[in-house]
Amino acid sequence: MTHPGAAGPGSADRPDALTVAGRSLSREQLLGAAGAVAARIRGARAVAVHADASLETVAAVAGGLLAGVPVVPVPPDSGPVERGHILRDSGAELLLGRGDAVREAPGGGRAAGAPEAAVPAVPVVPVDAGERAGFDAPEPDPDSTAMILYTSGTTGAPKGALLPRRAVAACLDGLADAWAWTSGDTLVHGLPLFHVHGLVLGVLGALRTGSRLVHTGRPTPEAYAAAGGSLYFGVPTVWSRIAADPGAARALSGARLLVSGSAPLPAPVFRDLRQLTGQRPVERYGMTETLITVSARADGERHPGSVGLPLPGVRTRIAGEEGDGTAAVPGAGGAGSGIGELQLTGPSLFTGYLNRPEATAGSFTGDGWFRTGDIATIGADGHHRIVGRASTDLIKSGGYRVGAGEVENALLDHPAVREAAVVGVPHPDLGQEIVAYVVADGPAATERQLVDFVAARLSAHKRPRRVRFLDELPRNAMGKPQKRLLPEL
Structure with a gap:
């Protein structure tokens, strides 16, 4: 460095x-x-x-x-x-x-x-x-x-x-290459300085590329609108609030890139930002242990839910049912893949967990690939979609493997649904049944309406069997829903 x-x-x-x-x-x-x-x-x-x-x-x-x-x-x-x-x-x-x-x-x-x-x-x-x-x-x-x-x-x-x-x-x-990030840019964000997103990307990235940095203190729509940047970083909660403030969103129309990360960006927020700013947000994927490994490109395709292609030197694959990578599909290939755990290798990986040799060993496969614990699919064009965590978001129902993120995005397409979290709950016949927790506006959505709404957009086996309405979803400081804190059924 x-x-x-x-x-x-x-x-x-x-x-x-x-x-x-x-x-x-x-x-x-x-x-x-x-x-x-x-x-x-x-x-x-x-x-x-x-x-x-x-x-x-x-x-x-x-x-x-x-x-x-x-x-x-x-x-x-x-x-x-x-x-x-x-x-x-x-x-x-x-x-x-x-x-x-x-x-x-x-x-x-x-x-x-x-x-x-x-x-x-x-x-x-x-x-x-x-x-x-x-x-x-x-x-x-x-x-x-x-x-x-x-x-x-x-x-x-x-x-x-x-x-x-x-x-x-x-x-x-790798990100400078993917985003055409140069000393001519002004990066704007208001993210915490103790995470990869706000500190490594949002501070060290600016110092390494030579770009100007404006940290807004707090990531409010008003602060982002006033900053006059060419490159903006935000988590989905930030972008959701900006999309809900049309004046602030339109003020970002002169930016070169709007980058979202740390959690999946809901498809409706992606579409609202595209309409208000003229920009298709760039989504990327990474972890503390891997830094950023996959990203949409400044000059490439950007679609809701897609985190793009591996960065230079990064290789990805989808693990087989047994989870050891022996039936993996290479992520950089053109054959596409099913759904399973994303595994990867590349130059940005950590060297291990401090004082935790067993945890370090357990995070890698026998042939040296890092187990992300995230469930993903890779299209025939190599573009990656992250659909959840293996521990909570890969639902096995009636012999099907269903990604919770796909069902959540379908629910969020309903005009009355503001937030959604989908989980698998033990079921004596199906193994797991799909249950949705939803934050909705007023009585405009009923359980039956939402079940039918999803079934009309996805395969019938992906529809929720039950829907529970909440006032809000539990979230952490980065805006990620905390499914382990959802109330029990």
């Missing part, structure tokens, strides 16, 4: 090259602030960063990269248990961040109450975005760890994914 503050070819070092929540730095100023951080943390085993939306977070992460010290982003709203686990498991020796914010966080030097007693006391290094210092050191080994990013922990305590510098570089260079 190049130095974090280095501008891309031909880019001017504007005073507002990097703007976060209304505060700006030039690239030279960022490099100076990062140099001051790097000088303080040189030689540390790992450093945690209180990753709020601030220039200090960017300077802290950039300083870690300069010094070759693994960076561990910590969600600013994490509770004592989560924060304590991340700090202990990562072995972070220092906690960096915006002065007042990091001191007030659990484990950041504040006197801890009883609920926070388990949070380790880690020395705090306040970061000042106005500080300047030079830092001269050889480029770290490409195989060394750039970041330790913690997974969502849906199957236990979050695991730390070790991301090497070469993987980050390969991912960002």
